[in-house]
Amino acid sequence: MKCNPFTITLPWSQLTTLTAELYIPEAIYVLGQTTALETCTLTIYGYADPAPARPVVSLLRLSSLSLYWGSDSEPDGSLVVLVSALTLPALDSLIVPEFFLGSDPLAALSQLRPQGYPLAMEIQKARLSFDLYRESFPDAVLSVEFLEED
Numbered sequence: 001m002k003c004n005p006f007t008i009t010l011p012w013s014q015l016t017t018l019t020a021e022l023y024i025p026e027a028i029y030v031l032g033q034t035t036a037l038e039t040c041t042l043t044i045y046g047y048a049d050p051a052p053a054r055p056v057v058s059l060l061r062l063s064s065l066s067l068y069w070g071s072d073s074e075p076d077g078s079l080v081v082l083v084s085a086l087t088l089p090a091l092d093s094l095i096v097p098e099f100f101l102g103s104d105p106l107a108a109l110s111q112l113r114p115q116g117y118p119l120a121m122e123i124q125k126a127r128l129s130f131d132l133y134r135e136s137f138p139d140a141v142l143s144v145e146f147l148e149e150d
Helices: 024-033 077-084 105-112 130-136
Strands: 017-022 039-044 064-069 093-097 120-126 141-146
Touching: 017 024, 024 039, 024 077, 064 077, 077 105, 105 120, 105 130, 120 130, 130 141
Parallel strands: 017 039, 039 064, 064 093, 093 120, 120 141
Antiparallel strands: none
């Protein structure tokens, strides 16, 4: 069941775990309200509305983030808005399709966590080589699943 987070009242600031299917504006809104979040799994469906102003969302406790693309359609560049809005200083584990990271995935990963990078990363639908990820993040536990070409 899908619900609109703009029309329901929840104690967002008390949530420590969240699993949801949201459009990008909803995800940015919800993440901005969930200041105690430690674990988050989101399935993202692009934009339902015009692009919102991009606030910076800082989640000081979030240690595990999993992002998935929930549509059958091809993703577009708008997905970068979500990841580029996040600052996650405690992030240790990340699962993300590479297209969420924009044209420079390595820089986007480095910017998520101001001091260092996640210790465990699973990059899905990757175009960059495993060696580039390994060189950029030498101490991380890496899993890179490559994009299947038709």
